[in-house]
Amino acid sequence: xxxxxxxxxxxxxxxxxxxxxxxxxxxxxxxxxxxxxxxxxxxxxxxxxxxxxxxxxxxxxxxxxxxxxxxxxxxxxxxxxxxxxxxxxxxxxxxxxxxxxxxxxxxxxxxxxxxxxxxxxxxxxxxxxxxxxxxxxxxxxxxxxxxxxxxxxxxxxxxxxxxxxxxxxxxxxxxxxxxxxxxxxxxxxxxxxxxxxxxxxxxxxxxxxxxxxxxxxxxxxxxxxxxxxxxxxxxxxxxxxxxxxxxxxxxxxxxxxxxxxxxxxxxxxxxxxxxxxxxxxxxxxxxxxxxxxxxxxxxxxxxxxxxxxxxxxxxxxxxxxxxxxxxxxxxxxxxxxxxxxxxxxxxxxxxxxxxxxxxxxxxxxxxxxxxxxxxxxxxxxxxxxxxxxxxxxxxxxxxxxxxxxxxxxxxxxxxxxxxxxxxxxxxxxxxxxxxxxxxxxxxxxxxxxxxxxxxxxxxxxxxxxxxxxxxxxxxxxxxxxxxxxxxxxxxxxxxxxxxxxxxxxxxxxxxxxxxxxxxxxxxxxxxxxxxxxxxxxxxxxxxxxxxxxxxxxxxxxxxxxxxxxxxxxxxxxxxxxxxxxxxxxxxxxxxxxxxxxxxxxxxxxxxxxxxxxxxxxxxxxxxxxxxxxxxxxxxxxxxxxxxxxxxxxxxxxxxxxxxxxxxxxxxxxxxxxxxxxxxxxxxxxxxxxxxxxxxxxxxxxxxxxxxxxxxxxxxxxxxxxxxxxxxxxxxxxxxxxxxxxxxxxxx
Amino acid sequence: xxxxxxxxxxxxxxxxxxxxxxxxxxxxxxxxxxxxxxxxxxxxxxxxxxxxxxxxxxxxxxxxxxxxxxxxxxxxxxxxxxxxxxxxxxxxxxxxxxxxxxxxxxxxxxxxxxxxxxxxxxxxxxxxxxxxxxxxxxxxxxxxxxxxxxxxxxxxxxxxxxxxxxxxxxxxxxxxxxxxxxxxxxxxxxxxxxxxxxxxxxx
Numbered sequence: 001x002x003x004x005x006x007x008x009x010x011x012x013x014x015x016x017x018x019x020x021x022x023x024x025x026x027x028x029x030x031x032x033x034x035x036x037x038x039x040x041x042x043x044x045x046x047x048x049x050x051x052x053x054x055x056x057x058x059x060x061x062x063x064x065x066x067x068x069x070x071x072x073x074x075x076x077x078x079x080x081x082x083x084x085x086x087x088x089x090x091x092x093x094x095x096x097x098x099x100x101x102x103x104x105x106x107x108x109x110x111x112x113x114x115x116x117x118x119x120x121x122x123x124x125x126x127x128x129x130x131x132x133x134x135x136x137x138x139x140x141x142x143x144x145x146x147x148x149x150x151x152x153x154x155x156x157x158x159x160x161x162x163x164x165x166x167x168x169x170x171x172x173x174x175x176x177x178x179x180x181x182x183x184x185x186x187x188x189x190x191x192x193x194x195x196x197x198x199x200x201x202x203x204x205x206x207x208x209x210x211x212x213x214x215x216x217x218x219x220x221x222x223x224x225x226x227x228x229x230x231x232x233x234x235x236x237x238x239x240x241x242x243x244x245x246x247x248x249x250x251x252x253x254x255x256x257x258x259x260x261x262x263x264x265x266x267x268x269x270x271x272x273x274x275x276x277x278x279x280x281x282x283x284x285x286x287x288x289x290x291x292x293x294x295x296x297x298x299x300x301x302x303x304x305x306x307x308x309x310x311x312x313x314x315x316x317x318x319x320x321x322x323x324x325x326x327x328x329x330x331x332x333x334x335x336x337x338x339x340x341x342x343x344x345x346x347x348x349x350x351x352x353x354x355x356x357x358x359x360x361x362x363x364x365x366x367x368x369x370x371x372x373x374x375x376x377x378x379x380x381x382x383x384x385x386x387x388x389x390x391x392x393x394x395x396x397x398x399x400x401x402x403x404x405x406x407x408x409x410x411x412x413x414x415x416x417x418x419x420x421x422x423x424x425x426x427x428x429x430x431x432x433x434x435x436x437x438x439x440x441x442x443x444x445x446x447x448x449x450x451x452x453x454x455x456x457x458x459x460x461x462x463x464x465x466x467x468x469x470x471x472x473x474x475x476x477x478x479x480x481x482x483x484x485x486x487x488x489x490x491x492x493x494x495x496x497x498x499x500x501x502x503x504x505x506x507x508x509x510x511x512x513x514x515x516x517x518x519x520x521x522x523x524x525x526x527x528x529x530x531x532x533x534x535x536x537x538x539x540x541x542x543x544x545x546x547x548x549x550x551x552x553x554x555x556x557x558x559x560x561x562x563x564x565x566x567x568x569x570x571x572x573x574x575x576x577x578x579x580x581x582x583x584x585x586x587x588x589x590x591x592x593x594x595x596x597x598x599x600x601x602x603x604x605x606x607x608x609x610x611x612x613x614x615x616x617x618x619x620x621x622x623x624x625x626x627x628x629x630x631x632x633x634x635x636x637x638x639x640x641x642x643x644x645x646x647x648x649x650x651x652x653x654x655x656x657x658x659x660x661x662x663x664x665x666x667x668x669x670x671x672x673x674x675x676x677x678x679x680x681x682x683x684x685x686x687x688x689x690x691x692x693x694x695x696x697x698x699x700x701x702x703x704x705x706x707x708x709x710x711x712x713x714x715x716x717x718x719x720x721x722x723x724x725x726x727x728x729x730x731x732x733x734x735x736x737x738x739x740x741x742x743x744x745x746x747x
Numbered sequence: 748x749x750x751x752x753x754x755x756x757x758x759x760x761x762x763x764x765x766x767x768x769x770x771x772x773x774x775x776x777x778x779x780x781x782x783x784x785x786x787x788x789x790x791x792x793x794x795x796x797x798x799x800x801x802x803x804x805x806x807x808x809x810x811x812x813x814x815x816x817x818x819x820x821x822x823x824x825x826x827x828x829x830x831x832x833x834x835x836x837x838x839x840x841x842x843x844x845x846x847x848x849x850x851x852x853x854x855x856x857x858x859x860x861x862x863x864x865x866x867x868x869x870x871x872x873x874x875x876x877x878x879x880x881x882x883x884x885x886x887x888x889x890x891x892x893x894x895x896x897x898x899x900x901x902x903x904x905x906x907x908x909x910x911x912x913x914x915x916x917x918x919x920x921x922x923x924x925x926x927x928x929x930x931x932x933x934x935x936x937x938x939x940x941x942x943x944x945x946x947x948x949x950x
Binding site: 103137215 | 946
């Protein structure tokens with residue numbers, strides 16, 4: 001089996017050491033030897049289609065592929081020779097055959113690996129050619145595929161399959177007529193989560209973004225490193241900016257790119273970047289003390305409550321906390337409040353302040369259980385880690401959620417659709433199955449299993465797998481945090497962390513819930529006059545374009561820090577300017593002089609004791625707390641039942657919040673005013689595909705077009721809510737399953 | 748190599764003609780003598796005679812600008828022009844952005860987008876004449892001979908920008924017939940056809 005041994009061998013006559021599992025290419029790159037590659041990507045298994053990485057080994061016949069070969073003791077590897085250069089030149093000549101000479105208009109020009117390697121190997125004329133078959137440009141929605149530019153390196157196919165898990169494209173073999181095709185032959189458009197990772201990894205201009213197409217040359221764009229703000233993962237991304245047009249010098253974001261070699265981002269992050277805010281007309285930037293500014297300062301001064309959500313930076317949260325102390329008002333943030341309650345109960349049972357799971361733990365796990373999270377949209381990064389865990393270690397993944405998720409079929413072994421509202425029972429049963437040997441729970445398994453609809457055979461399977469798995473992780477999502485019984489569920493999870501090697505990963509709904517929960521003292525209910533910060537209230541301060549009474553910069557217009565689900569502090573940078581006032585300016589009007597700071601990021605020092613500019617690699621560590629006795633979970637008395645028509649207030653693959661719903665022209669363009677359900681739901685609700693329906697959730701009226709999705713199952717329909725802009729936050733921070741009365745609108 | 752070779756001021760036996768320049772007068776009296784000699788001596792009348800002679804001959808060399816304009820060489824680099832294809836009248840510019848990149852004064856900007864035929868369209872193109880140093884790199888790098896230097900050096904307007912927006916530079920479609928092929932820097936050499944290497948076709 002695995003030998004933890006170091007292997008000594010030679011590259012170009014220098015002795016190098018390979019750790020276990022490393023290939024020759026890995027070692028060469030680490031040691032600074034250059035081996036050209038075209039198809040190699042760190043995040044997937046070696047594809048071995050380009051054959052550029054061939055190296056010579058002394059004494060052996062022929063050359064070997066360095067990307068997939070592991071070294072043996074004492075071999076002498078040569079990475080360059082006359083023969084290898086000729087060989088690589090020949091490969092490049094083949095790649096260049098009939099490659100359209102449209103670099104002048106190609107989006108990839110200047111950042112094209114084919115261009116680079118062609119120049120590197122001095123291919124300046126074409127000695128041969130082949131008759132070109134007719135090739136059609138395919139339009140797959142956000143993604144466009146041009147087969148005549150494709151060099152068939154298969155990076156996109158491997159990424160889609162091994163790093164993302166959508167498995168939506170494949171290679172059609174056919175000699176010179178080979179191409180990338182959709183796996184689902186019946187469909188014209190791409191049936192996937194539209195992460196756009198295939199665009200990122202494509203070394204040439206074959207796969208491009210239709211939004212970005214022909215809008216700018218790659219070399220004109222400046223990269224601004226920042227963090228994606230759409231979910232709790234906090235992925236590192238680069239905003240690529242340039243002047244808006246020849247006559248408008250203000251910077252504009254043209255696209256978002258990522259380090260595709262070893263990480264992936266989702267479609268919301270890649271395509272939903274155009275949410276920069278503009279000040280209201282009355283907010284004159286030149287004159288700071290204007291009428292509008294006085295109005296907002298007065299509104300804050302007179303308010304009894306500030307309501308906000310966790311779509312903010314730590315610095316903003318800190319200012320809100322200071323405002324609370326100064327003005328003696330209430331701070332309300334439903335999701336972070338729930339998370340605080342959850343973490344409080346969790347720490348009283350586990351003896352540690354924070355759950356110990358990290359995304360890396362998911363990637364290395366043998367057994368993964370997901371409860372109460374539609375993880376595919378709630379945190380795509382965790383889902384990618386699950387995919388890699390499955391592809392690398394054949395991890396056993398149980399996905400427990402009332403809504404069936406067809407795209408997870410590729411990696412999930414066990415789909416368990418529990419009854420809505422019974423999360424407490426589900427977690428109790430899981431605790432029984434996973435650590436029942438160590439700890440006795442007072443649990444009526446038969447009753448709970450019946451009520452939750454989680455079968456005892458299924459639990460037995462989880463128990464069996466758990467027995468032989470070394471690395472186990474349990475992922476809990478926002479349905480648990482928003483659940484009424486969150487504290488009892490947290491106790492189950494707490495004892496699980498304490499008494500077993502199972503790691504717990506908590507995935508909150510919003511970007512910075514952990515940060516807000518750490519910094520702010522929150523209140524449960526709002527009273528009196530309210531000021532909404534990025535959420536509805538009597539007076540609305542908003543970073544969302546065209547909404548609210550007073551505009552503040554959006555998250556790509558300000559510097560600040562956030563805390564991601566790995567409890568790591570990450571930095572946001574300014575991509576687009578904002579000519580107006582921020583929360584800090586409002587607070588400076590109210591605070592005592594000692595608390596005033598010129599810029600928002602001056603408050604980073606107040607929070608983390610480090611200046612913003614020198615802040616790097618801060619990890620919020622879990623601390624052990626002294627507890628007299630472990631708080632044990634309560635007995636489960638009665639589980640709630642949700643009968644009737646149910647909808648799930650959900651994100652869509654591309655729209656995670658109102659901020660991700662801006663199109664390339666910066667218009668709020670929310671396309672999904674649909675209610676998506678299965679055929680079963682249609683029969684039960686007596687509605688048909690295309691019907692206009694109306695219903696009401698927590699006082700918010702919805703008008704939707706019903707659409708049948710053939711891949712869906714069960715009687716819960718998906719209701720994307722973010723066309724309601726800031727009002728939707730109220731729905732997304734409460735329990736997402738809601739009972740509704742659907743009324744068909746007569747035509 | 749030492750610097751001695753450069754320091755050698757021995758001009759040798761070349762065709763140099765030493766000019767005999769009188770020493771400057773130093774005393775006041777010498778200066779006065781020089782003025783009188785030049786003012787009323789024959790030097791004054793030599794000049795007057797040359798002018799009178801040429802006037803009587805009616806052989807005047809002055810160019811009657813602006814009613815008369817001298818022809819200008821193809822390599823002259825005046826305000827830019829954007830050319831069209833002669834046959835179809837389509838714009839030559841494909842929006843590759845090489846001129847934008849090569850411009851040493853960083854004065855070229857362009858906006859591109861996808862047009863109705865899903866081709867790359869240049870919506871706006873501008874040159875900041877306040878920065879342009881008329882180096883000619885843009886014309887030289889252009890793969891389509893679309894941006895070229897014109898020969899128009901008379902520019903009068905309230906603003907420099909009036910000459911270098913796309914509409915000002917682009918050949919008007921009615922004047923397509925009058926459009927002249929550019930032959931300055933970056934243009935094809937007369938024997939370009941012979942220099943093209945063709946890809947051998949296997950079929």
